[in-house]
Amino acid sequence: MPTFRYKAVSPSGETLSGQMEAASSVEVIAKLQEAGNIPINAQEAGQGVGFGLGDLLGGGSRVKAAEIGRLTQQLATLLGAGLPLDRALQILEELGESEPLKKLIKAIRDQVRGGSPLSDALEQQHGVFSRLYINMVRGGETGGTLDTTLARLAEYLDRSKALKDSIVSALIYPALLLILAIGSLLVLLAYVVPQFTPIFEDLGEDLPGITTMVLFVGRVIQDYWWALIGGALALAVYVQRQLGQAESRRYWDQQFLKLKGVGGLIRKVEMARLSRTVGTLLTNGVPLLNALSIGRAVLGNAVLADAVDVASKEVKTGGAMAHALAGTGEFPRLALQMISVGEETGRLDEMLVDVADAYDLEVKTAVERMMALLVPLLTMALAVLIAVIIIAVMLPILQVTDLV
Numbered sequence: 531m532p533t534f535r536y537k538a539v540s541p542s543g544e545t546l547s548g549q550m551e552a553a554s555s556v557e558v559i560a561k562l563q564e565a566g567n568i569p570i571n572a573q574e575a576g577q578g579v580g581f582g583l584g585d586l587l588g589g590g591s592r593v594k595a596a597e598i599g600r601l602t603q604q605l606a607t608l609l610g611a612g613l614p615l616d617r618a619l620q621i622l623e624e625l626g627e628s629e630p631l632k633k634l635i636k637a638i639r640d641q642v643r644g645g646s647p648l649s650d651a652l653e654q655q656h657g658v659f660s661r662l663y664i665n666m667v668r669g670g671e672t673g674g675t676l677d678t679t680l681a682r683l684a685e686y687l688d689r690s691k692a693l694k695d696s697i698v699s700a701l702i703y704p705a706l707l708l709i710l711a712i713g714s715l716l717v718l719l720a721y722v723v724p725q726f727t728p729i730f731e732d733l734g735e736d737l738p739g740i741t742t743m744v745l746f747v748g749r750v751i752q753d754y755w756w757a758l759i760g761g762a763l764a765l766a767v768y769v770q771r772q773l774g775q776a777e778s779r780r781y782w783d784q785q786f787l788k789l790k791g792v793g794g795l796i797r798k799v800e801m802a803r804l805s806r807t808v809g810t811l812l813t814n815g816v817p818l819l820n821a822l823s824i825g826r827a828v829l830g831n832a833v834l835a836d837a838v839d840v841a842s843k844e845v846k847t848g849g850a851m852a853h854a855l856a857g858t859g860e861f862p863r864l865a866l867q868m869i870s871v872g873e874e875t876g877r878l879d880e881m882l883v884d885v886a887d888a889y890d891l892e893v894k895t896a897v898e899r900m901m902a903l904l905v906p907l908l909t910m911a912l913a914v915l916i917a918v919i920i921i922a923v924m925l926p927i928l929q930v931t932d933l934v
Contacts, residue, residue: 532574534558537625538567539608545624568611570604570625593630593658599687601631606680615676616642634658647671661824662686662807669814679814686810689890693802696894700901707905711912716751718919723748726923737926744922780832787833787860794862795896800834801865802889809882818878819846834860851878865889 536558538546546567552558555572562569601622608618619639626632634655641651649668652659663683670679723744730737730745737745751758772778787793804825811821819842826838841854852870855861865885872881 534572534574536562536572537570538562539570539611539613539621540567545621547625568607570607570621593628593634595687595691597627597631598658599684599691600627601635602680602687603684606677606684609677609680615648648676661827662811665816665820665824666811666814669811669816673815682810682813686806689806689886690803693799693890693893697897700897704901704904704908707908711908711915714912715915715919718916719744719748720751720755723919723923724752730926738922738929740918741922741926744919776832780836783832783834787831791900795893795900796831797834797860797862798889798893798896800829800831801862802886802893803828803830804834804838805865805869805882805889806886809879809886812879812882818851822851837861862889 532553533549533551534555535549536547540546550558550561552561555574558572559569562572604622604625605618608621609615613621616639619635619642623632623635623639626635637655638648638651641654642648646654647668649664649671652667653664666679666683667676670676673679727745730741773782786796807825807828808818808821811824812818816824822838822842822845826835826842829835829838837855837858837860840858841851844854844857845851850870850873852866852873855869856863856866868881868885868888869878872878875881
């Protein structure tokens with residue numbers, strides 16, 4: 531039976547840590563709860579961070595997003611158990627997984643002890659916490675439901691991270707395959723093909739066009755590899771600077787939206803982000819206009835962000851959110867119909883979260899299908915290019931053999 535390391539808080543507020551043999555981390559948590567303790571984390575000995583009440587998400591010199599997610603859930607758990615905010619922060623500081631996280635919690639706790647609300651303390655942490663995070667905490671403080679608010683916030687962070695992780699995971703294999711393909715072609719062109727040059731010179735025959743082209747490419751890579759690397763780096767810097775300029779970024783974002791398949795996927799991803807953000811904020815009592823402003827900030831596409839700005843102006847004058855977004859012509863019709871139903875039934879916050887859930891699932895499925903199609907396409911492209919190189923090398927030799 532495996533051994534698990536655990537961290538918990540006793541009913542008196544004392545931090546507990548130790549080891550326990552159990553079939554799973556769930557059993558460890560259950561045993562801690564039966565003993566009247568508040569479980570914080572349970573992980574198998576010898577492994578990294580495992581599953582626990584504070585491990586719904588996922589050091590270095592900065593606090594990572596996964597640590598913020600765990601901190602949020604752990605703080606919600608401790609406050610829900612009736613511990614004062616100051617004591618809960620002290621416990622989390624003692625249980626901090628990294629020095630940057632401990633320093634962050636200490637800074638927040640010091641400001642709270644000085645009389646600042648938690649939301650103000652978070653706002654002073656140099657951009658570590660987003661506007662969404664701070665506004666939700668502020669709403670929870672105002673309504674006296676900070677523990678519930680933090681639990682909702684932890685769920686929001688968990689869902690957002692899950693979508694991002696699913697996309698990244700789907701991209702890993704095609705990316706590795708692409709790197710392998712490029713590496714294989716470079717080795718063939720820069721090292722293998724040039725080995726045949728003396729043979730071709732001894733043949734004394736005019737080389738076929740395809741052979742001449744392949745040999746030329748091989749010589750360029752072999753003799754000017756430094757220039758190719760420098761050019762690639764310069765291009766990367768240029769693209770980065772262009773995307774850093776508002777007008778250029780907006781232009782390229784518009785072009786991506788026009789791409790068949792890709793544009794629809796981008797709209798679904800951004801719709802899910804906007805819906806989950808606005809829905810979560812509305813559930814927490816944040817006014818719709820403020821929620822739209824914060825939701826606009828989480829969008830990565832400048833064109834869609836501008837569309838939310840336009841819609842916000844109509845909402846400000848009394849227009850419905852669904853009608854305002856529909857007027858921009860940039861958002862999926864199904865999502866707008868669901869939002870309209872939510873407005874008509876007085877369940878806009880719940881409907882927005884439902885929209886986000888639906889589009890998260892659609893995006894995950896679409897990405898998996900695209901990657902499943904991309905892998906064989908990359909494999910076929912690599913096979914064709916290698917075949918061209920082989921034909922280019924063998925064609926002169928076969929021609930001489932025919933003459934003989």
